[in-house]
Amino acid sequence: MPQRFFLGDKPVRVSNLDLLGTGGQAKVFMIEGQAVKWWTSISRSQVRKVEYLLKSPPKLPDRFLFPKLPFRDEAGSLLGYSMDPLPRSFGEGGILMNKGLRLTRHITIPTVLAILDSELENMNLLHKEKIVQGDVSSRNYAFVITGKGVKTYKYDTDSFVIAGYPCPVWTELFLCPDLYKYADGKQDVPFSESSDRYGYDVILFWSLLNTNPYQQTHLKYPDFKDKAQKGIWLLDPGVKYPLGLCPHPETVNDELLHIFEEVFKKHNYSVQITHGDLVRYGSQLIECPSCQKYYPNTRASCPNCTMKTPTIDFTPTYRYEKLMEARGQIIFSKYQASSLFAISLEKNGYFLHIRPGSGQTVSTYIPVDMKESFRFDIVGDGYLVANPIDSESLFVSPIADLSNWITTNTVTYKGNRQAAFRGTAKGLLRMANDQLLLGEVRRTSLVENPEPTTLSNGQSWFWAEPSGERIVTLTRYFSKYQYGLVRGANRYDIDLTELEQSDTLIDISAYFGGNTVCVRRMINRRGRSMILTDVVDKFGKNVLATTHLTTKMPGQNLHTTAFEEVQIYWPTDGGVVIENLKNNTFSTVPKTEKLVSADAKLIHLGGGEAFLEGQATHMQDYSKDARKVMLLLVDPQIGFIHPGRPLCVPGAVEDTRRTIEWIYRNIPSLTYIAASLDTHVPFMIFFRSWFRKADGSPVDPFMRITLADLRKTVWPVYDLKFEYEDGKKMWWSEWYLMNLEQTAPDLLHHKQTHTIWPMHTLLGTPEHAMDPALLEAVYFHAGARSAQPNFLVKGDVIWQERFSIMEPEVEFPGHPNGGKNSTFLKMLEEYDLIYIAGQAKSHCVIETILSIVRFFKDQPEVLSRVRILIDCTSSVQIPGVDLDGPANKVLNQLVRDFGLKLVKSTDPIG
Secondary structure (H helix, E strand, C coil): CCCCCCEEEEECCCHHHHHEECCCHHHHHEECCEEEEEEEEHHHHHHHHHHHHHHHHCCCCCHHHHHHCEEEEECCCCEEEEEEECCCCCEEEHHHHHHHHHHHHCCCCHHHHHHHHHHHHHHHHHHHHHEEECCCCCCEEEEEECCEEEEEEEHHHCCCCECCCCCCCCCCCHCCCCHHCCCCEEEEEEECCCHHHHHHHHHHHHHHHHHHHHCCCCCCCCCCHHHHHHHHHCCCCCCCCCCCCCCCHHHHCCCHHHHHHHHHCCCCCCCCCCCCHHHHHHEEEECCCCCCCCCCCCCCEECCCCCEEECCCCCCCCCCCCCCCCEEEEEEEEEEECEEEEEEEEEEEEEEEEECCCCCCEEEEEECCCCCCCCEECCCCCCEEECCCCCEEEEEEEECCCCCEEEEEEEEEEECCCCCECCCCEEEEEECCCCEEEEEECCCEEEEEEEEEEECCEEEEEECCCCEEEEEEEECCCCCCEEEEEECCEEECCCCCCCCCCCCCEEEEECCCCEEEEEEEEEEEECCEEHHHHHHHHCEEEEEEEEEEHHCCCCCCCCCCCCECCEEEECCCEEEEEEEEECCCCEECCCCCHHHHCCCCCCCCCCCCCHHHHCCCCCCCCCCCCCCEEEECCCHHHHHCCCCCCCCCCCHHHHHHHHHHHHHCCCCCCCCCEEEEEEEECCCCCCCCCECCCCCCCCCCEECCCCCCCCCCCCEEECCEEEEECCCEHHHHHHHHHHHCCCCCCHHHHHCCCCEECCCEEEHHHCECCCCHHHHHHHHHHHHHHCCCEEECCCCCCCCCCCCCCCCCCCCCCCCCCCCCHHHHHHHHCCCCCEEEECCHHHHHHHHHHHHHHHHCHHHHHHCCCEEEHHHCCCCCCEEEEEHHHHHHHHHHHHHHHCCCCCCCCCCCC
């Protein structure tokens, strides 16, 4: 008589025909629409754990496949449990670690990151509920890729460490080396959140580099566990890196490589990979046009095939404004906490001048003996520190009450005989013996904590970023100098160009850019004065080095210059000179010849202050404009403007410069600014990821696809059945191309040929961002006119192309962004003049204009208000295809038939 089984209270039959799969300790069957896990070996602890989970399931999303019903024999013994089945199209996590399987499924590195980011979120949710996964491996999670993104699922939930019940299993390749001694089967392994994260790090490492961190051959240590416990990992000098099997390690960015080194080499499990780490890496990824592999755009060339990375070079726009002036000599100046601070020595004493981001300069008398010389600095945004020259004493006082001084001291650096201290937004940095202390001022005392670095009493100096985020240290050991970078809780050695034995160090200074630090040293080398410049990244690694004779430099005072990324700004009698460290060129900033002299000091203000600067102009509120003027910017993004990007529009740099100048020139008359942002994800109907050729290879960039090509020479990788009428369905790709190719009755209804574009303006990448100089002008306008800018996302529906801001080429029913933006179109009626600029004229600009004309074709009074800034837009260039001529022809016809006007940026508003 066959054995009887029960799923919950319902009797069920079990057949080998229903077997879904087997594992080390269980088989999984499909029974009554449920996935039933039937243990092949049963432990009392596991039975009790599942009974607990059946009664008290954790409150977690449905992607955690916890037990739903008990699976018992007729005696009532628990044999396993049921759970929701995985979607049919699921993939097991191990696929990500197999290069061949990834290629078969067309899974790219950006998709791998999206999957593992979702898996990281799952782990964080478990830890938030005080649940430890325990057995972390590539075989206990699954993923599904859809047109909307990715989703991951956690199964084998009966092995979780929960409510005191242990995890009975482990997978050696993912097990933290600290736990090897417990993995003998005689005791419970003490899994923890830290061991979970270690297992996740192995999964990420393996998925990116196609191998386990400890799996490669080492002559002295062949055993896997031995290598793991000794920290002999894949990038160890004694391990031969398998370049033929694995991608080059530099396809991973420096930030993740540093974390991997901390975890796998140094066993520092306190270093954790975060969502932000994955997003930053993903935002840096570019696809090499030569080998089609992904790598960070921070590399000078593709690590796999050495093809040079396209460089970004654009013409910045400068604005000049007098921020403050003093009658006496300015002896100190600094920009910190959104305010400019300066101290002048006047006839009747020292004065502190403060100009906030918005507002007027306020001057305050500093009650110190003017016969004595001082060095000053600012702590936070409300404290002044004063140091008498030739003294180690430091006096700190609230700026609001400069008679209330806190006294402390520091150490004198013997190299320049000055007291070592710095004020930052975080607090006061000073030295106490060999320690560097950061002090926060609280009422009448300093609350101090040590920074993660050791210095040498009397032999050390340091520089600090005004924000306090980064510190550069120098320590002298006889004739040798050691440099360090302190960032957060970490310290890194700085890699500088080695001095020659005969070199004499004369002067040194450090500058902080957005992502880099610049160290400049003036030396005497065999009787010649020279300047050595080194630029290092966030880990202290040298990314650029130059050497010049001082006679060839714009100036010789290292302490009056400003720095940003790869450019040094020098004050000279002929104006501000920019030294480009990358190509060793010098250029003068226009219009600074009479504003700046060689004895001036330049201060880098940084970004993000344009709005406050705009507010300080105190212009009329936009709502009071009698004539309302609107500027509509079409896709003014880095991906279309900056040279080197796959879809950079030739001429866009100059277009953007003219647009910026037009904004600043017309701010008093400009009421409102709206800008569209072309927004894409890796799988879109117009990207190479969507279609494949007959041989399975990706389609070519700029290829034009017609309905006749579909399923003959090209096949869609993604598609869906679309119900275009009741009961009638068609593949979407076919429906889309059929509608695109319908004969247009007139100019207003023509459609663009479906074109495959290189990946561009992916959400979250630098390409997606608006050109920084143009964005600054938009924010300056917002502050000056109290007018909120409007940023319009377009192109985010994967099933359609959307050139026009207002509407797609073919509507996708049911999606909130899949149709016409009638709300914005109707808003245009409110404006007396509508100016249009942006990229590209041949596509998104002209399609936006056509949408406006179609919508208002019966309202000629609205169309007569449209002004096209013809010198602020250019056309895409595709080899062998003239796109600019037809675009100009359409524009001229719209001017003739509908009353639109073509104007230049130099024309007056009207």
